[in-house]
Amino acid sequence: MNTQDELKEFFINSFIPIDNIPENTTRRDSICMEARASLLIEANCTSEYFPAFMKSGVPGSNCWIYKFPQPWSCKHSYQFNNNYKLNWSFEEFEIGTPSINSTNIWRLKVESKSNANINESPFNYVKQIDWEKHDGPRFSNENLKEDFEQVNSYFQQVYRSRFRLCSLISPYKTPEQVCRFFGNRGEVFAKLKSDSMCSDCFPKNFNQPVPKRNDQVDWSEARIEQEMFLEILPCSPQGPYQLPLHKKYVGWFCQVFPFRNEYGEIRMQLIKLCEPKTQTKCLIPVTTWIRENYPYNQYFCVPLPEDKQPLYNLDLLLKPETETVILIDSVELADSNQRNAFDGIVFTSFICSPEHYEQVDWTPLKNKTIYYLITNHSGVSLESAALKARKLKEYLNKEEPEIKLLFVTLPVDYKLEGHLGRSRTFKNVDDILQNYEEWPPVVKTTEIKFWESDEEFLEFCAEAEEIIKSHNIIKPPTLAEITKYSQQEEIFFSEWMPRPSE
Structure with a gap:
């Protein structure tokens, strides 16, 4: 045969x-x-060119600090003694070498601008977190630090797409613009160059x-x-x-x-x-x-x-x-x-x-x-x-x-x-x-x-x-087809990644 x-x-x-x-x-x-x-942003986030990419930010101690367009809040809460819940809100995040509070290069900025709303029925009050001196009567710094690590972990998951986060702040709003800024072609199958990251098996x-x-x-x-x-x-x-x-x-x-x-x-x-x-x-x-x-x-x-x-x-x-x-x-x-x-x-x-x-x-x-x-x-x-x-x-x-x-x-x-x-x-x-x-x-x-x-x-x-x-007899699209196409365009940004407010 x-x-x-x-x-x-x-x-x-x-x-x-x-x-x-x-x-x-x-x-x-x-x-x-x-x-x-996102990969190119991650690979270059600590480079000397990154502040020019973001076009904003304030230098800090071994990091750069960037402001959210709107405060980033986390409704996921940690409950203490079945009496209190913390709802976190942050105005800034930072990118830099790991700190004593976090091993992440990307992290939420904890300072007086970051508030924790402590709700107790029937009383409500707002208390600012002081990591060096916390004088709350019922909470320890260890409680708050543990909670912050969970909140920061959630932040990492929501914005694991660094493009999503940076496009809110940087003038480079499309993936193609980001690729060109970092010396790469804006095409799916074009060669991808990065000095600090490489593909592995x-x-x-x-x-x-x-x-x-x-x-x-x-x-x-x-x-x-x-x-x-x-x-x-x-x-x-x-x-x-x-x-x-x-x-x-x-x-x-x-x-x-x-x-x-x-x-x-x-x-x-x-x-x-x-x-x-x-x-x-x-x-x-x-x-x-x-x-x-x-x-x-x-x-x-x-x-x-x-x-x-x-x-x-x-x-x-x-x-x-x-x-x-x-x-x-x-x-x-x-x-x-x-x-x-x-x-x-x-x-x-x-x-x-x-x-x-x-x-x-x-x-x-x-x-x-x-x-x-x-x-x-x-x-x-x-x-x-x-x-x-x-x-x-x-x-x-x-x-x-x-x-x-x-x-x-x-x-x-x-x-x-x-x-x-x-x-x-x-x-x-x-x-x-x-x-x-x-x-x-x-x-x-x-x-x-x-x-x-x-x-x-x-x-x-x-x-x-x-x-x-x-x-292939060409017919004009119906209103239903146009509506369906418009809805499909929104799917990419809604179906797979949680919003910060969720």
């Missing part, structure tokens, strides 16, 4: 389709750009259990992980604990996709974030970063800070026994089908901005037999997938002439319902799993086709282009 026959048999009997939920790359890019700006055997709250007793592990992912966006809080990123399967379903280097070390992971409000999914790159004189790594939702992004399953591609490669425009499909791949074959994929194929390192594909698999998935029609394949072919012919692509089309029936042909909606990831189980997609085995020549493939692409044109 030759390779083509083996592949056809695999596609008929073993191919695993994924869901047909559209992928939201605009959302992904928004998250990555905010994380990129994810630890091996990172098997921390997924934390579960009391209100999540009946949730599946996949659903718990989905909510956990929100705590990473756009970057995780600093500290010794990092949320575990496990590669686990629920049947066909996977939520974490590791990109390995030639040594098998994980350098980047994609997390799959399912978003019920927009009925879309995002594949968000996450890298782990280490900084100078700090013992713990931190997650940032940015791709690898290199000129070109690696291919998926790179460690397998580089093995000498790998002769045949299946290239797909979906990391999810490459991952799900590598599980069942026969010896000598590797499924691979890539991430980049749409049609910016120069952002990918294609060199591991040289001297390989490469089949580009065209299939409909993630809300992309077979015709649109074919045109994407043609674009990549044109790029490789020009920039990487040694890499030749053979093409295969594999249509999938997602059993769409309704006169608009829309798939079933979901409220959470468990709905996605249930929909897949009840209405599993099916490969149209009789329509699998290996294109024997470039001429045949280009003719197929031309037909696909005509089909797309015939379906």
Whole structure:
């Protein structure tokens, strides 16, 4: 049996389709750009140029002090003896070397301007905190310091996106402006330069259990992980604990996709974030970063800070026994089908901005037999997938002439319902799993086709282009569509990070 026959048999009997939920790359890019700006701010916050970036502030003892546009208040309170609650309010924060009160570089400024409202029924009064001399009749400095550490920890979590905090004060209001100020390009997949921080490998055997709250007793592990992912966006809080990123399967379903280097070390992971409000999914790159004189790594939702992004399953591609490669425009499909791949074959994929194929390192594909698999998935029609394949072919012919692509089309029936042909909606990831189980997609085995020549493939692409044109009847958007789009624009800033007043 030759390779083509083996592949056809695999596609008929073993191919695993994924869901047909559209992928939201605009959302992904928004998250990555905010994380990129936050990383650069974090890396430069103690540099001699940072005061010029903020354009405000007062030098203090081994720090710079900045004023909040409005007092930052924390309604989370600490109760003493079941009689008193403290509601904190701060007018300033500081950035500098660790102090006796805090090990954080970023910290709330504790001084006479920072008030604690001490409420006792039926009496209310305001008492200013004096860390050197506290003359309150019922409280000790240790009580207040313990409470302050909790408040400061909450501040670190709310503003783990340093861009969010600094954009309130600095004249540089967009991630692109921040990137340019610190000498970087304002693009998601551009090389990222930082002197005091660098990307690291994810630890091996990172098997921390997924934390579960009391209100999540009946949730599946996949659903718990989905909510956990929100705590990473756009970057995780600093500290010794990092949320575990496990590669686990629920049947066909996977939520974490590791990109390995030639040594098998994980350098980047994609997390799959399912978003019920927009009925879309995002594949968000996450890298782990280490900084100078700090013992713990931190997650940032940015791709690898290199000129070109690696291919998926790179460690397998580089093995000498790998002769045949299946290239797909979906990391999810490459991952799900590598599980069942026969010896000598590797499924691979890539991430980049749409049609910016120069952002990918294609060199591991040289001297390989490469089949580009065209299939409909993630809300992309077979015709649109074919045109994407043609674009990549044109790029490789020009920039990487040694890499030749053979093409295969594999249509999938997602059993769409309704006169608009829309798939079933979901409220959470468990709905996605249930929909897949009840209405599993099916490969149209009789329509699998290996294109024997470039001429045949280009003719197929031309037909696909005509089909797309015939379906693209442009209509003005309805009021409901405009309203829905406007609401979606607000989601990024409202759904995953708590407000200071909450």
